[in-house]
Amino acid sequence: MSIQLVFCLIISLLIMPLQAQASEVLEMATGGSVSKVTYSQNNNTEEIRIYSTSTKITKQYLIAPEGTYKNYRLGFEIDNADVSKTIRFDINKGTVVQIRLANMSDPKRTSVVVETTKKPAYAFSVSPDGKSIILTLGTGSTSGNSPGTIPSASPGTTPAPSSPAPSVSATPKPSTTPVPANNSGSGSSSNTSSAKTSNGPLSITVSGDTCTVTLKGITLTNTQQGNVPRFELREKEKMIQITIPGKDTRFTEGFLTGNSIIYGALISFNNNQNSTIIRIPYNNTITYSHSVSGGNSTFVIKAGNTSVPVNNPAPSSTPVVTPKPSTQPSPSSSPSPSPSSSPSTGTPSLDNIKAGNDDKTALIITGKNIVDKYNQYKDKIIVDDTGIKGIVTFMIPNSIVNLGNDSMNINNNLVKSIEFLSTSTSSFLSINKKDANMKFEIVAGSNKDELVVAVSSGTGGSAASKLVVIDPGHGGTDPGAVFGEYFEKVYNLDIALRCEKILKSKGINVALTRTTDKTVSLNDRVKFANDLNAYLFVSIHNNSMPSGIKGSMVLYHYTSYRGKPFAQIMLDNLVKDLGTEKIGIQARQNTVVLRDTKMPAILVEVACMSHPDDLALLNTDSFLQKAAESIANSIIQILNSGI
Numbered sequence: 001m002s003i004q005l006v007f008c009l010i011i012s013l014l015i016m017p018l019q020a021q022a023s024e025v026l027e028m029a030t031g032g033s034v035s036k037v038t039y040s041q042n043n044n045t046e047e048i049r050i051y052s053t054s055t056k057i058t059k060q061y062l063i064a065p066e067g068t069y070k071n072y073r074l075g076f077e078i079d080n081a082d083v084s085k086t087i088r089f090d091i092n093k094g095t096v097v098q099i100r101l102a103n104m105s106d107p108k109r110t111s112v113v114v115e116t117t118k119k120p121a122y123a124f125s126v127s128p129d130g131k132s133i134i135l136t137l138g139t140g141s142t143s144g145n146s147p148g149t150i151p152s153a154s155p156g157t158t159p160a161p162s163s164p165a166p167s168v169s170a171t172p173k174p175s176t177t178p179v180p181a182n183n184s185g186s187g188s189s190s191n192t193s194s195a196k197t198s199n200g201p202l203s204i205t206v207s208g209d210t211c212t213v214t215l216k217g218i219t220l221t222n223t224q225q226g227n228v229p230r231f232e233l234r235e236k237e238k239m240i241q242i243t244i245p246g247k248d249t250r251f252t253e254g255f256l257t258g259n260s261i262i263y264g265a266l267i268s269f270n271n272n273q274n275s276t277i278i279r280i281p282y283n284n285t286i287t288y289s290h291s292v293s294g295g296n297s298t299f300v301i302k303a304g305n306t307s308v309p310v311n312n313p314a315p316s317s318t319p320v321v322t323p324k325p326s327t328q329p330s331p332s333s334s335p336s337p338s339p340s341s342s343p344s345t346g347t348p349s350l351d352n353i354k355a356g357n358d359d360k361t362a363l364i365i366t367g368k369n370i371v372d373k374y375n376q377y378k379d380k381i382i383v384d385d386t387g388i389k390g391i392v393t394f395m396i397p398n399s400i401v402n403l404g405n406d407s408m409n410i411n412n413n414l415v416k417s418i419e420f421l422s423t424s425t426s427s428f429l430s431i432n433k434k435d436a437n438m439k440f441e442i443v444a445g446s447n448k449d450e451l452v453v454a455v456s457s458g459t460g461g462s463a464a465s466k467l468v469v470i471d472p473g474h475g476g477t478d479p480g481a482v483f484g485e486y487f488e489k490v491y492n493l494d495i496a497l498r499c500e501k502i503l504k505s506k507g508i509n510v511a512l513t514r515t516t517d518k519t520v521s522l523n524d525r526v527k528f529a530n531d532l533n534a535y536l537f538v539s540i541h542n543n544s545m546p547s548g549i550k551g552s553m554v555l556y557h558y559t560s561y562r563g564k565p566f567a568q569i570m571l572d573n574l575v576k577d578l579g580t581e582k583i584g585i586q587a588r589q590n591t592v593v594l595r596d597t598k599m600p601a602i603l604v605e606v607a608c609m610s611h612p613d614d615l616a617l618l619n620t621d622s623f624l625q626k627a628a629e630s631i632a633n634s635i636i637q638i639l640n641s642g643i
Contacts, residue, residue, distance in 0.1 A: 078133065
């Protein structure tokens with residue numbers, strides 16, 4: 001018996017660290033310009049994210065336990081922000097007991113207090129998309145921003161420091177692997193060598209396995225709105241793109257070299273967009289931080305297991321907008337391909353591509369046995385066609401063809417010009433169409449060594465020609481949310497079937513992942529839509545939320561540049577048509593039906609079963625019909641939007 005007891009104790013000790021690593025994300029919607037608060041753990045680090053339209057911190061303070069109050073209180077104020085009501089978010093995990101938010105006036109701001117059981121080591125940062133304040137607690141943070149304990153327990157009388165720009169949590173130190181460079185940096189006494197190259201305000205500093213990209217005098221944001229300098233993480237294309245409005249003459253068109261993490265930076269001017277474009281292609285996966293200080297923007301980029309780790313001060317929702325071509329001069333030095341890159345078909349040159357010779361053929365791409373390679377890897381080709389700017393971009397794996405870096409004037413019946421950029425993994429072919437509404441596709445040519453960029457059979461882009469897959473969430477042995485006798489799967493299927501009927505009556509091509517109460521796995525739902533080559537995927541659900549929260553919300557994948565505007569269209573119509581509360585749109589990283597579908601996908605949470613008001617609505621035929629009509633009308637609006 002004693003041996004069994006010892007064995008059980010050993011097993012318990014082995015399991016405990018593994019359990020400590022796992023952490024769910026706690027979330028509370030707050031309303032107002034501060035929309036929500038989340039809490040998560042990773043090993044010894046705790047992370048609190050406050051999603052706010054303003055990320056300026058005007059005051060920080062730390063109050064030590066006093067009297068009968070046994071906990072620490074870490075407080076700060078967010079300038080020009082508000083919540084819908086005073087918030088008390090009970091955490092009771094790790095060292096965090098509670099998060100409190102309250103409005104303050106003269107000037108308008110939100111006071112945040114984080115109550116902890118231990119004196120916190122902490123750091124503030126702003127997510128790269130500029131949409132949330134990140135507070136990191138624990139051994140994974142640095143207390144460099146900590147102002148220390150302030151004797152006064154009253155934040156109102158605490159002198160406000162000079163609005164420090166939130167700094168990014170400590171970046172892992174670069175390894176000591178030397179990087180070949182033309183000149184050494186002035187680093188400290190270590191074995192790392194560093195090199196710095198620059199082009200106008202842009203500089204790249206390589207040190208070990210870290211690349212630091214700096215733009216002096218340029219403040220970048222991760223917004224799609226307004227004519228402002230901005231950046232985008234393009235996960236599928238493995239690229240960070242920086243867009244600066246106008247022709248910034250401080251830059252010279254050309255290429256800066258990087259290292260094994262990023263290939264470098266390609267700078268070019270785009271006359272169509274009237275913008276300066278900087279493309280930073282990377283190899284495999286990266287972790288990065290973005291910060292702005294003194295009007296300068298800085299990216300610190302390292303290799304990583306995932307390009308946007310949940311526990312890193314990196315964007316949890318990074319929308320990806322339409323890739324636009326730019327005039328690509330032949331760079332003085334091109335990125336060095338990775339040894340593990342896919343094989344290319346011969347030497348990339350203008351010989352790989354030429355103009356088409358009829359009204360249906362835009363371009364001809366050639367290469368030895370290229371059709372066989374196309375048939376093997378065609379499912380990895382990504383097509384980005386907005387139908388607005390008259391630009392279509394194909395991301396083609398180098399395992400099919402490597403087009404190199406160049407541009408050509410075509411001026412045939414279909415195409416004005418083309419531009420192409422290649423990394424070690426993919427070639428980006430951008431086509432400036434003569435007819436913005438014309439749709440192109442890549443198909444096998446007349447022989448085994450020829451592919452054709454041809455006019456698509458779906459030319460015209462009418463809503464009726466686009467297949468929509470509707471996915472009634474859950475089903476069969478998976479009931480979804482359950483409240484007494486009410487199962488989410490029933491409402492989801494009811495709304496989906498009504499929606500299908502409405503869309504078909506309007507001539508829309510529709511398919512459902514299930515039409516009865518049966519079990520369908522998430523992967524099978526994705527495969528169903530991908531195999532049909534659907535244009536749009538809409539998953540219908542009903543929500544379960546914390547007490548007191550009701551209304552509609554719509555989810556999209558954080559890398560989907562179409563997903564976000566589609567989600568907004570759907571949400572706005574639901575709130576208007578149903579009179580429900582607006583919880584908002586949210587980007588998700590690992591929701592399978594959003595992540596793995598090849599077409600734009602959104603997940604609709606019609607109402608909250610967890611709230612008695614919404615549940616009562618869901619049990620009325622008129623509400624279910626209105627929900628189906630609203631979703632159907634939103635789908636038609638999306639199909640006709642040209643986004």
